[in-house]
Amino acid sequence: MTTRHVPAAELHLHIEGTLEPELIMELAARNGIELPHASLADLRAQYQFTDLQSFLNLYYANMSVLRTEADFADMTRAYLARASAGGVRHAEIMFDPQAHVARGVPLATAVNGIAAALAASEQEFGMTTALIAAFLRDEPEQSALEILEDLLALDAPIIGIGLDSAEVGNPPAKFVRLYERARSAGLRLIAHAGEEGPPSYVSDALDLLGAERIDHGIRSMEDPALVARLAAEQVPLTVCPLSNVRLRAVDTLAEHPLPQMLAAGLNVCVNSDDPAYFGGYVDDNFAALVAGFGFDADTVATLAANSIRSSFAGADRKAALLAELGEWRTQQG
Numbered sequence: 001m002t003t004r005h006v007p008a009a010e011l012h013l014h015i016e017g018t019l020e021p022e023l024i025m026e027l028a029a030r031n032g033i034e035l036p037h038a039s040l041a042d043l044r045a046q047y048q049f050t051d052l053q054s055f056l057n058l059y060y061a062n063m064s065v066l067r068t069e070a071d072f073a074d075m076t077r078a079y080l081a082r083a084s085a086g087g088v089r090h091a092e093i094m095f096d097p098q099a100h101v102a103r104g105v106p107l108a109t110a111v112n113g114i115a116a117a118l119a120a121s122e123q124e125f126g127m128t129t130a131l132i133a134a135f136l137r138d139e140p141e142q143s144a145l146e147i148l149e150d151l152l153a154l155d156a157p158i159i160g161i162g163l164d165s166a167e168v169g170n171p172p173a174k175f176v177r178l179y180e181r182a183r184s185a186g187l188r189l190i191a192h193a194g195e196e197g198p199p200s201y202v203s204d205a206l207d208l209l210g211a212e213r214i215d216h217g218i219r220s221m222e223d224p225a226l227v228a229r230l231a232a233e234q235v236p237l238t239v240c241p242l243s244n245v246r247l248r249a250v251d252t253l254a255e256h257p258l259p260q261m262l263a264a265g266l267n268v269c270v271n272s273d274d275p276a277y278f279g280g281y282v283d284d285n286f287a288a289l290v291a292g293f294g295f296d297a298d299t300v301a302t303l304a305a306n307s308i309r310s311s312f313a314g315a316d317r318k319a320a321l322l323a324e325l326g327e328w329r330t331q332q333g
């Protein structure tokens with residue numbers, strides 16, 4: 001079975017996490033920025049993570065090369081090209097507006113650059129997209145509220161909000177007003193929960209924030225009552241296997257709970273999170289699952305169908321992608 005081109009939606013993707021080392025060096029040179037790493041090899045040597053925070057430190061540092069609209073557009077276009085080559089047919093893409101504003105980059109520069117690449121995506125790559133503003137949970141809620149108002153004032157083409165960055169110690173309860181405001185503005189609501197944080201963060205993201213989809217959610221498996229609820233409500237969980245291994249949320253892929261999540265009837269799908277940092281795009285994640293767990297074509301198709309159904313794409317687009325997936329499944333024999 002080839003899983004390389006299973007048509008799927010990617011629902012958990014940080015666009016800043018697609019900045020490949022080569023592009024970091026190129027943008028640094030273009031913008032006259034001196035990086036602490038003299039060479040590509042020096043930079044690559046930094047990609048050894050012990051936990052989420054050790055990754056975030058490098059992820060935020062590397063963003064310093066993003067200065068102009070063209071930088072954001074080039075990064076986004078590179079992701080679209082790579083993801084579409086790997087079978088991604090629809091992508092819901094997060095960006096971290098606070099991380100750019102904090103280092104003096106105007107909000108409009110980030111938004112316009114990313115949006116310009118997304119606007120050309122259907123024509124260039126046959127890939128539909130949506131943009132989601134993710135807020136940094138280790139920053140005060142007030143900062144998020146202000147940036148959300150700025151995004152609304154700019155009429156930024158966002159369909160929703162998310163919550164990311166350092167999870168433990170920054171529970172969903174901290175962001176109740178932010179999610180109320182976003183809901184009143186007609187935005188869709190997602191949140192990272194249960195990556196490093198406890199299962200209670202997953203239930204709180206659902207109950208206190210009204211999250212429609214949970215990013216990661218793997219630690220839910222520690223709480224049988226929560227698992228039963230997630231199965232009954234078919235809450236979408238955007239799982240990122242290679243990310244979880246690289247950030248040591250699990251020791252090895254063999255210990256990843258995805259098979260148990262499927263067996264429990266959870267609505268899980270496969271995503272890349274920060275593919276430039278974690279060793280692969282969506283197709284690489286599928287390939288690792290097939291190699292590691294022996295997932296068959298039906299299981300791969302189930303995961304892909306979950307991603308399409310759990311997306312915020314319109315009904316017609318979902319139907320078209322599910323039909324494409326049906327053809328793929330038939331071809332697998």
Ligand code: ADE
Pocket residue numbers: 014017052059164165166192195243273274
């Ligand atoms: N920001 C980028 N990637 C992230 C992750 N895996 N968890 C939390 N915040 C992030």
Ligand code: ZN
Pocket residue numbers: 012013014164192215273
């Ligand atoms: Zn993430």
